[in-house]
Amino acid sequence: MRKFTYTELKDTRSGFGDGLTELGRKNKNVVALCADLTGSLKMNQFKKENPNRFFQVGIAEANMMGIAAGLTIGGKIPFTGTFANFSTGRVYDQIRQSIAYSGKNVKICASHAGLTLGEDGATHQILEDIGLMKMLPGMTVINTCDYNQTKLATIKIADYQGPVYLRFGRPKVPNFTKIDEKFDIGKGILLSEGKDVTIVATGHLVWESLLAREKLSNLGISAEIINIHTIKPIDEAIILNSIKKSRCLVTAEEHNYLGGLGESISRVLTKNDPVPQEFVATNDTFGESGSPSKLMDKYGLNSKAIISAVEKVLSRK
Amino acid sequence: MSRIVHLEKLTQQVRRDILRMVHSVNSGHPGGSLGCAEFFVALYNEVLDLNDKFDMNGRNEDLFFLSNGHISPVFYSVLARRGYFPINELDTFRKLNSRLQGHPTTHEKLPGIRIASGSLGQGISVAIGSALSKKLNKDCKLVYVMVGDGELQEGQNWEAIMFAAAKKIDNLILCVDLNGKQIDGSTNDVLPMGNLKIKFEAFGWKVIMIEKGNNLKSIIKKLNQAKKETNKNLPVCLLIKTEMGNGVDFMMNTHEWHGVAPNDEQLKAALSQNPETFGDY
Numbered sequence: 280m281r282k283f284t285y286t287e288l289k290d291t292r293s294g295f296g297d298g299l300t301e302l303g304r305k306n307k308n309v310v311a312l313c314a315d316l317t318g319s320l321k322m323n324q325f326k327k328e329n330p331n332r333f334f335q336v337g338i339a340e341a342n343m344m345g346i347a348a349g350l351t352i353g354g355k356i357p358f359t360g361t362f363a364n365f366s367t368g369r370v371y372d373q374i375r376q377s378i379a380y381s382g383k384n385v386k387i388c389a390s391h392a393g394l395t396l397g398e399d400g401a402t403h404q405i406l407e408d409i410g411l412m413k414m415l416p417g418m419t420v421i422n423t424c425d426y427n428q429t430k431l432a433t434i435k436i437a438d439y440q441g442p443v444y445l446r447f448g449r450p451k452v453p454n455f456t457k458i459d460e461k462f463d464i465g466k467g468i469l470l471s472e473g474k475d476v477t478i479v480a481t482g483h484l485v486w487e488s489l490l491a492r493e494k495l496s497n498l499g500i501s502a503e504i505i506n507i508h509t510i511k512p513i514d515e516a517i518i519l520n521s522i523k524k525s526r527c528l529v530t531a532e533e534h535n536y537l538g539g540l541g542e543s544i545s546r547v548l549t550k551n552d553p554v555p556q557e558f559v560a561t562n563d564t565f566g567e568s569g570s571p572s573k574l575m576d577k578y579g580l581n582s583k584a585i586i587s588a589v590e591k592v593l594s595r596k
Numbered sequence: 597m598s599r600i601v602h603l604e605k606l607t608q609q610v611r612r613d614i615l616r617m618v619h620s621v622n623s624g625h626p627g628g629s630l631g632c633a634e635f636f637v638a639l640y641n642e643v644l645d646l647n648d649k650f651d652m653n654g655r656n657e658d659l660f661f662l663s664n665g666h667i668s669p670v671f672y673s674v675l676a677r678r679g680y681f682p683i684n685e686l687d688t689f690r691k692l693n694s695r696l697q698g699h700p701t702t703h704e705k706l707p708g709i710r711i712a713s714g715s716l717g718q719g720i721s722v723a724i725g726s727a728l729s730k731k732l733n734k735d736c737k738l739v740y741v742m743v744g745d746g747e748l749q750e751g752q753n754w755e756a757i758m759f760a761a762a763k764k765i766d767n768l769i770l771c772v773d774l775n776g777k778q779i780d781g782s783t784n785d786v787l788p789m790g791n792l793k794i795k796f797e798a799f800g801w802k803v804i805m806i807e808k809g810n811n812l813k814s815i816i817k818k819l820n821q822a823k824k825e826t827n828k829n830l831p832v833c834l835l836i837k838t839e840m841g842n843g844v845d846f847m848m849n850t851h852e853w854h855g856v857a858p859n860d861e862q863l864k865a866a867l868s869q870n871p872e873t874f875g876d877y
Contacts, residue, residue, distance in 0.1 A: 310732070331732065334763075342721045342755035349661075349725020352710055353653050353733050357725075372715050373752070377722055381702045381712045 280496055281471055283489045285455040289426035291447035291483075292390040296321025298433025299358060299388075303329045306356065306437055312347055313360045314340045319449075320360035320390050340365045344373035348383045356437055357385050363392035363446055364405035367412055378442050379415040386436050387412075388445045392422070393533035394561070394578055395450045395483060395571040404566035410538020412444040413511040419464060420511040422446040422532070422540075424485035426454040428508060431462035439464055446482070448533075450571045453486050467514035469521070473503035476589050477521040477528040481507045481540045483575075484531035484559065490582035495589060502589065513543045519551055527555045527596050529588045533580055536560035555595035557588040603812050605873035606677065607637045611843045612876060613673035613686055615866050618857040621690040624698065627853035628744060629670035631775050631810070631838040635742075636674040638815040639771075643823070645737060650680060650707035658737045659726055661711055663719020664744035664773065665699035666855070671708075672696050677874070680708035686877040717750025719743055720770060724760055727768045738826055742771045746778030749787050754799075760831040761800030769822050770801075770833045774809070775840040777851035792835055802830045809838035844869055 302309045303325045310332040311325050317335065326333040336343040340361055347357035359366065366389035367374070378385045389408065396404045413420045419441060423429040429447045436443045470485070471492055480488040485506045492502045503521050507514065522528055528548070530541035541558040548554060561578050575581045597605075610633045618624035640646075644658040662671050669689065676683045681695070688694035695706040699714030711722045723741035730737060743753065760768060772792065780786050789795070796803045802825050808814040818834065825832045840854065841847025844866040858866055 334728065336759060337755075339755035339759065341718075341752040342724075342759055345718050345721020345752065345756065346725035346728065346759075348711065349722040349727070350729045352659070352722075352726040353655060353729030353735070355729050355732065373718055373721075376712050376715045377718050383711075 283455050283470070285453040287454055288451035289454040290449060290451045291423055291426055291429040292319070292449060293321050294423070294426035294429030295388055295390065295433050295445070295447055296324060298430040300324040300328065302434055302437050303332065308354055308356050309358065309437055310334065310350055310355045311358045311360065312336055312343050314338055314343050314365065316361050319362070320388070322360050340370045341373050344370045345377050347385045348377040348381060351383045351385060358388050359385065360388050360390070362403060363389035363408045364403055367408040367444070368405060371411060375415060379418050382417060383442060384440055386443045386445060388433070390447055391449045392446045393448060393483070394566045394574040394580065395448050395533065397449065397571045397574065398568050400568040401565040406535045406561050406566060407538060408446060409510055409534050409540065413538070413543065417441060418511065419443045419509065420446070421464065421509050422482040423508050424482055424506060425452055425456050427456035427458045427460070428462065430458070431456070431460065432508065435462045435464060448483060452483055455486065465509045465512045465514060467517040468506040468508070469517060470504040470506050473501040474524050475501045476593060477503045477505060477518070477525040478531060478585060478589070479505045479507055479518060479528060479540070479544055480531040481510060482533050484533060484580060487582045488531055488585055491585035491589070494582065494586055500589065500593070507540060510540050510543055513547060515547050515551070518544060518547050522548070522552060522554050527592045529557045529559060529585060529592055531559035531585050534560055535563060537563055555592050557592040559584050559588050600812060603637055603641060606641065607633050607812065608870050609872065609874040610637060610670060610673045610677065611870045612867060612872060614669040615844070615858060615863055616876065617669045617673070617686055617689040619863040620687070622857045623690060624669055624857055625666040625855045626669065626857065627777070627840040627847060627851070628664065628667040628773065628775065630844060630847065631840045631842050632667055632670050632742070632773055633843065634810050634812050634815055635771065635836060635838070636670050638812055638819060639740065640674050640678045642816050643819045644740070652710060654710065655733060656735055656737055659710065659739045661719050661723045661726070661739070661741040662700060663713050663741055664716060664747050665713030668696070668698065668700050671700060675708040681706060683877045716747040717752040720753055720756035720760070723768060724756055724765050727765050730767055738767050738769060738823065740769045740771060742773060745772055745774045745776065745789070745792070746783050746786070748772070748789055748792070757796070757799050757801070764829045765831050766827050766829050768831045769826065770831065772833065772835050773838055774835050775838045777840045777854065779851070779854050781851055796833045800830065801833045802828070803833045803835060806834055806836040809836040810842045
């Protein structure tokens with residue numbers, strides 16, 4: 280069984296910040312906007328190197344989204360940065376009309392998504408953003424799993440023409456993606472082959488799936504692990520190919536089961552090849568204050584929860 | 597024919613277009629459209645420095661954004677008569693498979709439109725973005741944006757108004773259609789906004805009043821004056837007093853025609869007050 284290793288724990292938001300800095304050096308059309316969270320979004324280096332291409336808009340996210348839409352007129356590629364909650368729910372209509380419906384080339388970059396934001400509590404822990412964004416026609420939705428993947432995604436989306444929602448988070452997590460790996464929008468990554476069950480994970484739950492895989496292996500269960508960074512458009516082929524042999528599937532995400540990755544996968548299964556599916560996701564609830572690991576444990580978003588879901592789905596086969 | 601007579605005749609034809617468009621689909625917003633006919637005719641025929649061919653990026657030309665998208669009839673009529681698309685296409689307004697959607701959109705790729713609008717309050721932010729883009733591109737042309745006065749009740753405007761002054765967006769001219777009316781009644785009854793001149797000045801803008809917003813000469817003069825106030829480290833705001841429903845006697849001095857189309861008889865009466873000049877679509 281392939282071993283997954285990492286040399287350090289790093290936050291995905293730093294992957295965004297470093298990717299943006301690299302973009303700033305090689306693409307003069309890239310501009311960045313931030314709503315008073317430059318440090319949290321790790322945008323300081325870009326700001327330092329490109330003061331004329333960085334726009335501090337203050338605590339005014341609606342205005343930020345509109346300005347970003349306007350900047351595309353004239354050929355700029357705007358990257359907006361704030362927390363996921365303020366990047367989506369707070370400005371849904373601005374994104375809907377001025378960006379998505381208007382077809383503007385804006386990259387909405389959202390940190391502190393999900394429960395792992397931690398102690399700030401439910402006002403800041405959005406668990407609905409993937410659903411909100413994937414509902415918008417023409418919007419690409421990406422949720423990255425570690426520092427390197429976030430950096431690769433940040434750089435890649437600058438070359439893609441159209442609105443993108445890039446979701447990442449606050450905590451330091453194992454950085455296991457190789458930095459020379461190719462990042463293809465809309466393509467899932469087969470991390471590990473297995474025959475008994477398919478585990479499809481996104482974001483911080485990808486590493487938890489790899490942990491679950493080892494424990495399942497000890498129980499004699501062979502799990503196939505698929506890393507889905509692009510939730511829309513979803514890679515149907517990689518899912519359908521995997522369930523041909525496994526005949527059951529578990530999805531894992533740091534998001535409400537309503538509107539998330541799991542529902543996107545359910546549709547793929549229902550339309551093509553229905554097999555039992557279990558969901559590792561929050562159960563239509565808001566979050567609360569607490570440390571990230573305690574929250575993920577309480578709300579059932581870790582390797583332990585994935586193993587339980589696998590056992591359940593296997594019993595339904 | 598003198599230039600001003602030509603523009604007056606064009607305005608009259610635009611009024612006919614507006615009335616016939618909304619009548620034909622029994623929907624749309626004639627009141628604000630009629631009130632802004634002179635402004636649009638002046639802007640697109642005397643003020644904006646435009647390239648011959650429409651391009652989304654609009655480099656090295658003046659740009660205009662309409663934030664209060666519901667007055668699309670006047671926008672469409674003036675764009676068509678300025679040559680952006682065939683005049684006969686006005687006949688498709690609000691109909692299925694049309695590029696002339698109820699509210700303007702880039703989605704159907706209608707030349708002249710650079711942003712979707714309709715959900716109110718978003719246009720100033722977009723205009724600021726495009727003004728910043730022009731600055732980065734060292735493009736010295738200007739950006740214009742129109743908002744309705746009732747629209748200023750939306751909070752996003754004030755985020756944008758604060759930003760534009762603070763960041764010295766001085767290649768931007770905001771045009772406020774000050775007709776004092778909105779769907780439910782007069783703005784003073786619905787939600788009074790106080791003295792907008794004082795408010796804009798307090799936010800750090802250069803403010804120019806246009807008392808006669810339905811007088812072409814006056815509008816052209818003031819728009820040219822506004823141009824001279826650009827590039828002075830301040831954004832410029834024009835407060836344009838207009839009469840909703842202007843040019844049709846029974847549609848004036850009331851908010852009732854904000855979003856109501858005339859019936860056959862009313863259309864006939866309205867058109868008789870505005871005889872054909874440049875040919876109906």
